[in-house]
Amino acid sequence: MLTELLSAVGILSAVSAVLSLLMVIADRTIANYGEVTLIVNDEKKFTFQGGRSLLSALTEQEIFIPSACGGRGSCGFCKVKVLDGAGDYLPTELPHISAEERNENIRLSCQLKVKKNMRVEIPADLFNVKQFRGVVTSIKDLTYDIKEIVIRLVDPKEISFKAGQYIQLQTPAYDLADEAVYRAYSASSPPSQKDTVELEIRRVPNGICTTWVHDYLKEGDEVLMNGPYGEFYLRETNRNIVFIAGGSGNAPIKSILMDMAEKNIKRKTVYFFGARTSKDLFLQEEMRVFEEKLADFTYIPALSDPVDEDKWEGETGLITDVIDRRLDMGEETEAYLCGSPGMIAACIKVLTAKGIPEELIYYDKFA
Amino acid sequence: MTFLGAFAIFFAAIFTNNILLTNYLGMCSFISVSREIKTSVGLGAAVTFVMALTSAINWAVYHYLLVPHLVYLRFIVFIVVIAAFVQIVEMIIERVSDVLYAALGIFLPLITVNCAILGVSLFMVIRDYTFIQSFAFGLGSGLGWMLAIIAMAGIRQKINKSPIPKGLEGAGITLIIAGIMAMAFVGFSGMIAIG
Ligand SMILES: Cc1cc2nc3c(=O)[nH]c(=O)nc-3n(C[C@H](O)[C@H](O)[C@H](O)COP(=O)(O)OP(=O)(O)OC[C@H]3O[C@@H](n4cnc5c(N)ncnc54)[C@H](O)[C@@H]3O)c2cc1C
Ligand code: FES
Numbered sequence: 001m002l003t004e005l006l007s008a009v010g011i012l013s014a015v016s017a018v019l020s021l022l023m024v025i026a027d028r029t030i031a032n033y034g035e036v037t038l039i040v041n042d043e044k045k046f047t048f049q050g051g052r053s054l055l056s057a058l059t060e061q062e063i064f065i066p067s068a069c070g071g072r073g074s075c076g077f078c079k080v081k082v083l084d085g086a087g088d089y090l091p092t093e094l095p096h097i098s099a100e101e102r103n104e105n106i107r108l109s110c111q112l113k114v115k116k117n118m119r120v121e122i123p124a125d126l127f128n129v130k131q132f133r134g135v136v137t138s139i140k141d142l143t144y145d146i147k148e149i150v151i152r153l154v155d156p157k158e159i160s161f162k163a164g165q166y167i168q169l170q171t172p173a174y175d176l177a178d179e180a181v182y183r184a185y186s187a188s189s190p191p192s193q194k195d196t197v198e199l200e201i202r203r204v205p206n207g208i209c210t211t212w213v214h215d216y217l218k219e220g221d222e223v224l225m226n227g228p229y230g231e232f233y234l235r236e237t238n239r240n241i242v243f244i245a246g247g248s249g250n251a252p253i254k255s256i257l258m259d260m261a262e263k264n265i266k267r268k269t270v271y272f273f274g275a276r277t278s279k280d281l282f283l284q285e286e287m288r289v290f291e292e293k294l295a296d297f298t299y300i301p302a303l304s305d306p307v308d309e310d311k312w313e314g315e316t317g318l319i320t321d322v323i324d325r326r327l328d329m330g331e332e333t334e335a336y337l338c339g340s341p342g343m344i345a346a347c348i349k350v351l352t353a354k355g356i357p358e359e360l361i362y363y364d365k366f367a
Numbered sequence: 368m369t370f371l372g373a374f375a376i377f378f379a380a381i382f383t384n385n386i387l388l389t390n391y392l393g394m395c396s397f398i399s400v401s402r403e404i405k406t407s408v409g410l411g412a413a414v415t416f417v418m419a420l421t422s423a424i425n426w427a428v429y430h431y432l433l434v435p436h437l438v439y440l441r442f443i444v445f446i447v448v449i450a451a452f453v454q455i456v457e458m459i460i461e462r463v464s465d466v467l468y469a470a471l472g473i474f475l476p477l478i479t480v481n482c483a484i485l486g487v488s489l490f491m492v493i494r495d496y497t498f499i500q501s502f503a504f505g506l507g508s509g510l511g512w513m514l515a516i517i518a519m520a521g522i523r524q525k526i527n528k529s530p531i532p533k534g535l536e537g538a539g540i541t542l543i544i545a546g547i548m549a550m551a552f553v554g555f556s557g558m559i560a561i562g
Contacts, residue, residue, distance in 0.1 A: 004436055004437075007436065007437065008436075008437050008440060011432050011433070011437060011440070011444075012440065012443070012444065014432075015428060015432070015444055015447060015448070016447060019447060019448065019451035020451075022451060022455070023451060023454055023455070026454070026455045026458055027458070030455070030458040030459055030462055031458045031461070031462070033462075087465050087466065088465070088466050089466075090465055090466055090469035090470075091466070091469050091470045092469045092472075111469065112465075113461075113465060115465075
């Protein structure tokens with residue numbers, strides 16, 4: 001009986017050991033691409049072990065490419081022009097690459113692996129993107145699922161960005177992630193405040209970064225981030241402005257509003273904020289204050305499913321219906337949208353129906 | 368039991384006893400990956416490679432290590448061998464074709480849990496095949512699976528442009544087609560019997 005048990009364990013172990021050995025050999029031979037050289041803009045040259053994604057290779061060299069989805073291939077932001085050393089387009093790249101971009105060999109750097117020597121071209125202003133080390137000085141609940149995180153910058157000590165832009169926060173490896181991942185978060189603080197960055201982070205159930213922020217991150221902890229990135233900032237015109245946001249989509253809008261107040265921008269502005277119940281509303285006082293600080297600003301929060309205890313007297317209904325009812329600004333209007341892809345798509349429809357040209361609708365999809 | 372040459376088993380595994388169409392094993396990736404001929408060929412080749420080699424290795428492991436006392440370990444040992452092999456196949460595919468690697472995506476590591484592969488190893492034990500017969504059975508079953516998925520991909524590319532009732536799009540119509548294909552394959556049965 002005992003010998004049988006022992007031989008069972010022995011044989012299982014032996015089989016596993018042989019297979020492991022085989023795997024190690026395969027890893028050293030088949031999966032070994034040797035040293036490769038990456039040349040950036042014909043001036044910088046890096047050598048490293050091949051086989052990793054172009055995005056992670058560049059990040060390691062402190063060249064930061066916007067990658068809001070953290071390399072999952074869903075945001076399509078991480079485009080890089082590859083001159084040499086890439087194979088055919090991958091099916092995972094194609095949804096984000098237009099025919100023109102194909103002709104120019106623009107690739108999604110998070111999907112493309114560097115397996116031989118490669119030459120790439122990167123817009124010079126991306127070299128301005130830096131990595132920042134900071135310390136969390138405060139974590140506060142805005143709602144039951146949104147936290148405000150304040151990060152004081154340590155190295156470098158200051159950041160310059162445009163109101164509305166985002167940074168990418170690093171989540172270190174922990175229970176849910178076996179390697180560090182980056183996720184995009186818009187600054188909710190104004191650009192004039194250069195030594196701290198504030199973020200509004202909504203919990204996504206089982207999300208890698210948001211679970212870490214909500215359940216693990218503590219005041220005093222050190223964090224890494226890089227940025228700034230993004231085209232979501234106020235255009236310098238005299239047009240009227242519509243802001244539309246839901247949930248943590250408030251963050252970049254708040255930054256822009258603070259910036260407008262500081263710069264004394266007097267454009268006619270309206271802000272629609274969509275939430276489900278009053279539990280999802282936050283910073284209401286702050287928004288009301290803007291109605292006084294700004295020359296012509298209206299804040300319109302709307303609840304889609306108010307419950308009795310909300311005692312809600314404001315707008316009710318889907319945000320799209322509320323916009324349809326209340327928006328009356330004409331065609332000389334710019335729209336700035338921030339929130340889930342579904343909400344953005346629905347709002348764009350309403351706005352264009354109201355005569356706002358599509359090229360004046362700017363948005364950040366939080367996906 | 369009549370004696371069957373390895374050659375007969377090989378052909379039987381492809382046609383008369385096609386693992387997918389007569390045993391309905393390996394359905395999950397069959398339905399998901401059969402959208403395009405190119406990826407079907409890739410996955411089919413990967414499955415064939417894994418089936419042929421794991422059936423040979425599992426035969427040796429079974430007969431030299433597990434028989435007589437430890438046969439009850441066969442499920443776990445077979446799975447471990449298959450898992451290791453799939454890892455290696457993954458590395459090979461990643462090396463030779465990024466495009467295929469990206470197209471197969473999650474279905475490549477999922478070959479590990481493709482029940483057709485474990486099925487082949489278990490059938491070979493139940494049917495008492497010799498080493499050569501097992502290898503032929505594995506290779507034939509793999510090719511049979513590949514044949515079925517390529518045929519399905521061909522049909523699906525054709526019906527792409529046909530009006531299909533909304534509720535049947537995707538997996539629904541694929542299962543119906545698989546059923547009809549299986550009936551067609553019944554026509555081959557009886558030509559050779561392998562147990
Ligand atoms: C430009 C930009 C700016 C952003 N700014 C902010 C911000 O200011 N505040 C903020 O809270 N978030 C913001 N996001 C979203 C943020 O980057 C992350 O996507 C989000 O926090 C989820 O990260 P995670 O690691 O927790 O989840 P993951 O582990 O990446 O995802 C877990 C699962 O949830 C799904 N998922 C991902 N994001 C969402 C979502 N938003 N809602 C529902 N399901 C989701 C994924 O598909 C996946 O299935 C922004 C995104 C972009 C692109
Ligand atoms: S990082 Fe989002 S697509 Fe590459």
